[in-house]
Amino acid sequence: MLEIAYLRAHPDEVKARLAKKHFPELHLVDEILTADEKRRQIQKQLDNNLAEQNKLAKEIGELFKQGRRQEAEERKSATAQLKEQSRQLEQQLTEVEQEQQNLLVRLPNLPHRLVPEGRSAEDNLVVKQHGKLPELPQGAKPHWELAEQYGLFSLELGVKITGAGFPVYMGKGARLQRALVAFFLDRALEAGYREVVPPYLVNSATAFGTGQLPDKEGQMYHVTEDDFYLIPTAEVPVTNIVRDDILDEKSLPLKFVAYSPCFRREAGSYGKDVRGLNRVHQFEKVEIVQIAHPDKSYDTLDEMVTHVEQLLQALELPYRIVRLCGGDMSFASALTYDFEVYSAAQQRWLEVSSVSNFETFQSNRMKTRFRDENKKIRLVHTLNGSALALPRIVAALLENHQTPEGIRIPAALQPYSGFQIITGNTP
RNA sequence: GGAGAGAUGGCAGAGUGGUUGAUUGCAGCUGUCUUGAAAACAGCCGUCCGUGAUGAGCGGACCGGGGGUUCGAAUCCCUCUCUCUCCGCCA
Incomplete structure (x- = not known):
């Protein structure tokens, strides 16, 4: 607001x-x-x-x-x-x-001056590209075929249990999820973030605070009996930790990291773009959130971008960083960097992270302020970013690291996974 | 799910219809004292809205949320939410 x-x-x-x-x-x-x-x-x-x-x-x-x-x-x-x-x-x-x-509340946030002109995703500005695009052998498979071959997850099973878009991970597929979550959390802890396990259901005041309500309630699953919403991202409960607070300037920035499942109704398109794990209703994500001093929030944004970059490098994935143009940005954001990983088998870029500075847009809704050195009360800036969202990372990992012998696990992840390769004959 | 008690400023804790935005203590800030600190003493110490210059001052609102009674409510009534205690159920 x-x-x-x-x-x-x-x-x-x-x-x-x-x-x-x-x-x-x-x-x-x-x-x-x-x-x-x-x-x-x-x-x-x-x-x-x-x-x-x-x-x-x-x-x-x-x-x-x-x-x-x-x-x-x-x-x-x-x-x-x-x-x-x-x-x-x-x-x-x-x-x-x-x-x-x-x-x-119907006005979106104002774009930062760095935001490129433009109407759609095609107008976004690629600010950096890192890593060679992999050249995969003949017959390289998309992740949904690999998943079937190695028994990593099943969407059909999810349909039986719940409905479309609720994957069931199994065996090494499930263990890979757990490994990634632990890896991401540990990296965030090393970077000074405080770990949080938030509620996965939130009330409407919380959903309003970060900008999900009103208007975007269609994105969220609503538990009408109790008027709670399933979180679409940990950003929602974690940012609201400081709702209605007047913080001590010396305590800034507050850095939180949270793993959570995320639930999105996403009444979006169907077809080729959303096959496999490209778009699902329930997924895992590790989210970083910072509550920052307004004079320093763009340094904070850079810091968060660097953090995400290091994760992708550790996973040995080719990526690019995109600065979203005015027309492609979210409602609440002032400046957003998207991270896209190249998926070789699908030959397209997959969005795996989005890092944004909301400036005072959320804090004004949440009434999150701090007292500055002159005792004046000012709104804080809030920021958040995925670090990282799992499904597309898993997709990219499977596709880019596939070899004739199996799927290679990046060295950084091996201490967490407990295995170096996914082959067809192991549980 | 059943029964009872409660919700007051950062915290603790008074206040049951009339200069109460609210006694007091702690914490915090400023000053005196001190080489410095502590102690002691004095003063200050909520948020929002309106009006001023984003100042001072002035006016208004706020004692969990909403509504009501009254010339006047933190104080009485209704209602909702939440917390605590006991019982039941339960991972």
């Missing part, structure tokens, strides 16, 4: 920057400011009324104390009209506040 004070002071700039994001409803900005103007006017009147009422109430108390009942009773009747007026003003205020809030 954008800060109303900023909107008030820089309406044209806000519109220009929203346009870069290809936000189609620029008229909302003026509507918000109109509502804001109205709100302040009503607030002023109401405050004056209440002040008058307070004054009268005090006087009446005094008069009663002095035993001047007659005069007290006279004042009582004088408040009736004021009260009725205040009641109406209060109602108006609530309405206009609600209206302003409803409009305000």
Whole structure:
């Protein structure tokens, strides 16, 4: 949520920057400011009324104390009209506040100046490419065929148990999941992150805090009986750890890492692009989250990008880093770097991580602030990134490291997996 | 699931209708003292909104959330949420 004070002071700039994001409803900005103007006017009147009422109430108390009942009773009747007026003003205020809030939460975050112009994924800027694209032998298979050959996971079984998009991992496929999670967590711990095991169901206030609600509830599974949502990412519960907090400046940055399963309804497309593990409803992810000082959050973003890079290097996967253009960025983000791993057998880039700075967009919703050296209260910046999301990493790992003898496990991962190769004849 | 108790400022803990945004203690900040620190003493010490210059000051709101009674509510009533204790069930 954008800060109303900023909107008030820089309406044209806000519109220009929203346009870069290809936000189609620029008229909302003026509507918000109109509502804001109205709100302040009503607030002023109401405050004056209440002040008058307070004054009268005090006087009446005094008069009663002095035993001047007659005069007290006279004042009582004088408040009736004021009260009725205040009641109406209060109602108006609530309405206009609600209206302003409803409009305000529809505005996406403003893009950072580094964000490239552009409408779609094709306009994203590749800022770095690392590693040689592998040349696979003839007959190289996509991961879903490899999975079948080596018995690593089954989507059919998932359909039986739950439905489409709920893979069942087994044998070395399951152990590989566990190895990756442990590996990612350990690397994050080494980088100074504090490990968190969050709830996987969240309430609506939490989902609002990080920007999932309203509007994007379609992405989440909703447990209606209790009004809880299954988390689409650990970002949601972990970032909300600091909701409603005023933090000590010295405690920044707060660094959290959490493993969690993630649940996404994703009513997206079907077909070739979503085969195998490319898009599923339930998957594993290790997420890093930082609560940063606003003056330093872009250094933090770079640090997180480097962290993710090191993971991909350790897994010996060719990757590129892409800076998302205005039209391709998420609602809440100010600047996002996507990590894509090249999947040789599918001959395409797979998004395996997304690292973003949300600046004050989430903290303004969550009311997460800190007291700076001048005792002034300011909103923090929040950041997060996948480090990493498993399914596509597994896909890339299987495809890029396949050999005639089996699937080679990268050296860095072997202490966690307990095996060096996946072959057809081991459980 | 059943029964009871409770929710007050960073923490502890008063306050049951009238200058109470709220006694007090601890923590924190500033000053005096000290070579420095501690101790002692004095002062300050919530958030949000409105209005000012993002200052001071002034006005308003907030004692878990929402609603009600009243000239006036932290204090009374209703309701929701949460916490604790006991019982039941249970990984």
